[in-house]
Amino acid sequence: MAGYFPCSYAVFRPFAHRPEQIAEHRISTRCYNRADAGFRRPFPGRSSEDARAPMARTYPVSLVLKDKRAVVVGGGSVATRKVLGLLECEALVSVVAPAVSPRLRELVDGVRCTWRAKPYETADLDEADIVFAATDDEDVNRRVYDDATAARLMVNVADRPEVCTFFLPSVLRRGKLSIAVSTEGASPLSARRIREDMEGRYGEEYGAYLELLASWRPRVSAALPPERHFAFWEQASDGRVLALVAEGRADEAEAVLESLLS
Ligand SMILES: C[C@@]1(CC(=O)O)c2cc3[nH]c(cc4nc(cc5[nH]c(cc(n2)[C@H]1CCC(=O)O)[C@@](C)(CC(=O)O)[C@@H]5CCC(=O)O)C(CC(=O)O)=C4CCC(=O)O)c(CCC(=O)O)c3CC(=O)O
């Protein structure tokens, strides 16, 4: 099965039909402070009252993007990272950019990943299911955002956390296990550091372990009445089976599961 594309949606968007109002009303304190520090051009018409308005909580989900059409506008390092994640989930990726990074060029195969070597135009979003704006041109990113919003498409804007309808978390994968870390735009580097910290705690053994448990699900459903399912899975996940899998003792892990059926 294709992997999931973990992300967090910003679901509360009261001014979704007027992008300039979103900029004015849904600005996070962090961005306001960064603007003051010279990192970000201040948005027009913003008051300190607006700056205190908290950004909406996000709704974490894992998207199934297999065979869905993802349009990525931009071809630099940020776009490349997005494309790698999308291809991992078997999405159909269309990159729109006059130039792309060498790594991204390698990923373009004309089938799962195509490249339109030109500047962005509105028609590039025709047939898109999900959109990523990742150019280094603020105005282009804003235009992609406007067009995607007009078409009611989910859109991630690399340089504008405050208008994204979803963010990308930092993701640790171990087979079917994905641990997605999000700071809702507060500190992407912190998300990465936490993900790196998790790498030491959740090793490769989780891949085989979860495959084993997945293979047992139909068996448990068939062999045990529903009221015994929870107790089975509680014991199956108490650490013994995981430890045996980690030591490469697959037969013994199976035997423990077998014993839990009686
Ligand atoms: C809002 C968000 C929108 C989105 O979804 O893209 C966004 C926005 C911005 N990122 C910026 C900077 C950096 N981003 C990274 C890295 C990652 N950024 C990712 C996600 C997100 N980044 C979303 C919020 C996620 C969250 O908060 O949880 C990760 C987790 C996932 C991914 O991209 O796949 C991936 C780590 C993957 C991994 O390694 O695990 C690094 C570190 C590095 O490069 O290693 C830096 C430099 C250090 C720093 O600034 O912290 C800037 C400023 C740009 C500038 O200053 O010009 C903006 C714009 C702004 O803040 O205004």
Ligand SMILES: NC(=O)C1=CN([C@@H]2O[C@H](COP(=O)(O)OP(=O)(O)OC[C@H]3O[C@@H](n4cnc5c(N)ncnc54)[C@H](O)[C@@H]3O)[C@@H](O)[C@H]2O)C=CC1
């Ligand atoms: N969300 C995130 O994780 C991060 C976001 N950023 C932000 O992301 C943006 C992109 O950063 P990088 O990838 O490092 O930039 P980059 O300079 O490596 O790449 C920019 C890309 O945009 C393309 N582009 C320029 N004009 C275009 C147009 N009219 N139509 C289509 N494509 C066009 C260029 O051809 C190039 O491929 C920046 O605004 C940066 O501030 C930066 C770091 C992390």
